[in-house]
Amino acid sequence: MTADLLEKLRQMLLDMQHSGRLSHIEPGLYDDARAYIEKRKTDYYDLKNPLESRAGSLLIEEIGSVNETVQEIFSVRTRQILDLAFQQMEGQYFDKDEARKMLPEERAMYKRIISAIEECREALVHGEPTPFGGDGATAVERIDEADEADEADGTPETRETSATPAPRPIQSPYALVHIRSDVESFMGMDGRTYVLKMGDIVTLPENNAGVLCEHDIALNIRLNK
Structure with a gap:
């Protein structure tokens, strides 16, 4: 992968946004970006004093810019695939x-979207028994009822002993940060477990x-696009 990867990714993103249509991308695009x-x-880690050097700052900016551009490419393509499914x-x-x-991977996602829409329509419009009208809906109702009970009770014991399935982790935007000291393992808002060490450069919710x-x-690395 050459040094002009970022420019290539940005141009690809601009073309996608301009055309408004799903375009061809290289199969190994995401693998190449991760490797880069x-x-x-x-x-960055090979630098003697990365935080105090201009080279370190440039590398941090490049890492963040490549990561953000790839994330945006994924978002644009996902929205286009949703449009096709609809x-x-x-x-x-x-x-x-x-x-x-x-x-x-996108084709597999597309097929699941189509299937989910069809099942939901069968359940709501035609009243057919599907996961949306059966156990799935019941599970959602149980979660809602448990949330209301927890708010009314407010006791940790009630929340800990409840048999209600836990809801999925809340998704949130991400930020690129530089870790300034060791951190004990913790569960992020995205449901992932993070174990961070001083000097790490990571993307966190x-x-x-x-x-x-x-x-x-941590130090939030704010990038200029």
Whole structure:
């Protein structure tokens, strides 16, 4: 992967946004981007005083910019795939050539979306027994009822002994931070377990990053796009 990766990714993103249509991308794009980021992290750690050097700052900016651009490419393509799924379900014009431009993982996601929409429509419009109208809906009701009970009770014991399945982790935006001291393992807002050491450069959910920065444990790396 050459040094112009970031420019290539940015141009690709601009083309996607301008065309508004799903475009062809190289199958190894995400793998190449991850490998490039890991390589630049290694370059950063190899510096004698990365926090005090201009080279270290440039590497941090490059890592953050590549990561953010790849995330945006994923977001744009996901929105385009959702549009294609909706068009197909509504019987609108569907460009098969555009569908062929999906990566294997995107195609699998597309099929699941179609299936989920169809099941939900069968449950709500036609009253057919599906996961949306059966156990799935019941489980959601149990979670809602348990949340209301916890708010009324407010006791830790009630929350700990409840048999209600835990809801999925709350998703949040991410922030790139530099860890200034060792941190005990913790569960992030994205449901992942983080074990951080001094000197690490990591992407954390913004809520978690904010807490660490408030306690001077981490430094938020704000990038200029």
